[in-house]
Amino acid sequence: MVSVYGMKSSGNCYKVQLLLEQLQRPYRWVETDSAHGETRTPEFLAKNANGKVPLLELDDGRLLSESNAILNFLADGTPYLPADPWLRAQVLQWMFFEQYSHEPYIAVARFICLWLPPDHARRADLPRLAERGAQALAVMDKHLEGREFFVGDEYSIADTALFAYTHCAADGGFDLAAYPAVCAWLARVQAQPRFVRLQS
Amino acid sequence: MVSVYGMKSSGNCYKVQLLLEQLQRPYRWVETDSAHGETRTPEFLAKNANGKVPLLELDDGRLLSESNAILNFLADGTPYLPADPWLRAQVLQWMFFEQYSHEPYIAVARFICLWLPPDHARRADLPRLAERGAQALAVMDKHLEGREFFVGDEYSIADTALFAYTHCAADGGFDLAAYPAVCAWLARVQAQPRFVRLQS
Numbered sequence: 430m431v432s433v434y435g436m437k438s439s440g441n442c443y444k445v446q447l448l449l450e451q452l453q454r455p456y457r458w459v460e461t462d463s464a465h466g467e468t469r470t471p472e473f474l475a476k477n478a479n480g481k482v483p484l485l486e487l488d489d490g491r492l493l494s495e496s497n498a499i500l501n502f503l504a505d506g507t508p509y510l511p512a513d514p515w516l517r518a519q520v521l522q523w524m525f526f527e528q529y530s531h532e533p534y535i536a537v538a539r540f541i542c543l544w545l546p547p548d549h550a551r552r553a554d555l556p557r558l559a560e561r562g563a564q565a566l567a568v569m570d571k572h573l574e575g576r577e578f579f580v581g582d583e584y585s586i587a588d589t590a591l592f593a594y595t596h597c598a599a600d601g602g603f604d605l606a607a608y609p610a611v612c613a614w615l616a617r618v619q620a621q622p623r624f625v626r627l628q629s
Numbered sequence: 630m631v632s633v634y635g636m637k638s639s640g641n642c643y644k645v646q647l648l649l650e651q652l653q654r655p656y657r658w659v660e661t662d663s664a665h666g667e668t669r670t671p672e673f674l675a676k677n678a679n680g681k682v683p684l685l686e687l688d689d690g691r692l693l694s695e696s697n698a699i700l701n702f703l704a705d706g707t708p709y710l711p712a713d714p715w716l717r718a719q720v721l722q723w724m725f726f727e728q729y730s731h732e733p734y735i736a737v738a739r740f741i742c743l744w745l746p747p748d749h750a751r752r753a754d755l756p757r758l759a760e761r762g763a764q765a766l767a768v769m770d771k772h773l774e775g776r777e778f779f780v781g782d783e784y785s786i787a788d789t790a791l792f793a794y795t796h797c798a799a800d801g802g803f804d805l806a807a808y809p810a811v812c813a814w815l816a817r818v819q820a821q822p823r824f825v826r827l828q829s
């Protein structure tokens with residue numbers, strides 16, 4: 430059975446939880462609180478020198494980090510990742526978009542708003558995060574006009590990855606009502622079999 | 630023949646150029662200056678709503694963005710991307726590391742140092758970029774101790790992706806001499822057949 434080192438309130442960790450639930454694949458969850466130093470202990474750094482969760486551990490001890498790499502590995506050969514090379518390329522395109530143009534703004538704004546004190550210096554970053562995050566949501570909204578899911582006609586791990594921090598973007602001050610195609614897509618993701626909610 | 634919209638001095642675009650040269654695959658390069666608004670024209674935004682290069686265009690008009698998604702697509706079925714699922718997962722792990730924990734610090738520091746005027750406000754970001762970039766280089770150095778390449782025993786697109794901004798990290802103020810395993814790996818990448826240099 431695989432083990433997942435993760436923090437349940439983290440969207441990046443939730444991606445892995447959601448996919449494992451949808452795959453109905455048994456797993457052991459090792460709650461690891463990155464907000465309180467648990468990814469910076471010598472024991473954890475020996476497993477992932479980059480000091481981040483989620484981290485997947487196979488039963489033979491092999492380790493894999495990076496949420497979207499974990500999703501690709503677990504979904505390979507299942508309906509959640511198409512076999513066609515062009516569709517797979519587009520899945521990766523949206524997953525790299527998520528990690529470069531979306532998560533650093535939308536997830537970081539959520540982190541600052543939910544977990545840092547009101548007088549914290551990083552709140553000065555919020556206007557820039559709001560601007561860049563809105564750009565990402567606008568790109569998504571335009572792409573989803575007339576489409577059911579991000580790639581092809583089926584739900585895939587591209588949707589899983591983008592759902593994780595989009596559905597809770599309001600936590601970081603984003604108004605999702607401005608993105609109707611995104612809102613309709615969020616509802617379609619939430620209607621997937623064996624969907625589970627983010628714990629927060 | 631595929632077309633690549635890219636800016637030759639960009640490390641993200643250079644990744645695609647380097648792989649295409651190594652694959653000996655013919656391509657058309659469409660120089661697109663993102664520093665002077667050429668990725669923000671209506672014509673370009675119609676091809677990539679996210680307004681970024683590199684962008685791959687197939688001869689039937691299909692479009693793919695995100696440098697590392699392009700590398701995966703072009704390398705699939707070649708010696709530059711292993712067929713084994715576990716090795717492929719590790720390639721992706723390092724490519725997501727590159728885009729999340731490496732490029733936003735090392736490439737951005739290079740951009741600020743090379744292209745922004747000495748009195749630009751963004752120079753205030755340099756100490757934070759230096760700290761985070763050094764963390765990424767330390768993770769790479771530790772991983773490369775006793776290894777030839779990032780994944781398995783062979784050069785792969787994980788190396789291509791990480792080479793792009795690592796080899797020119799000094800442009801952003803990083804001292805690579807502090808990372809001897811990284812320096813030895815850079816020399817191994819530069820010794821690959823059909824290696825071409827970044828134009829700057």
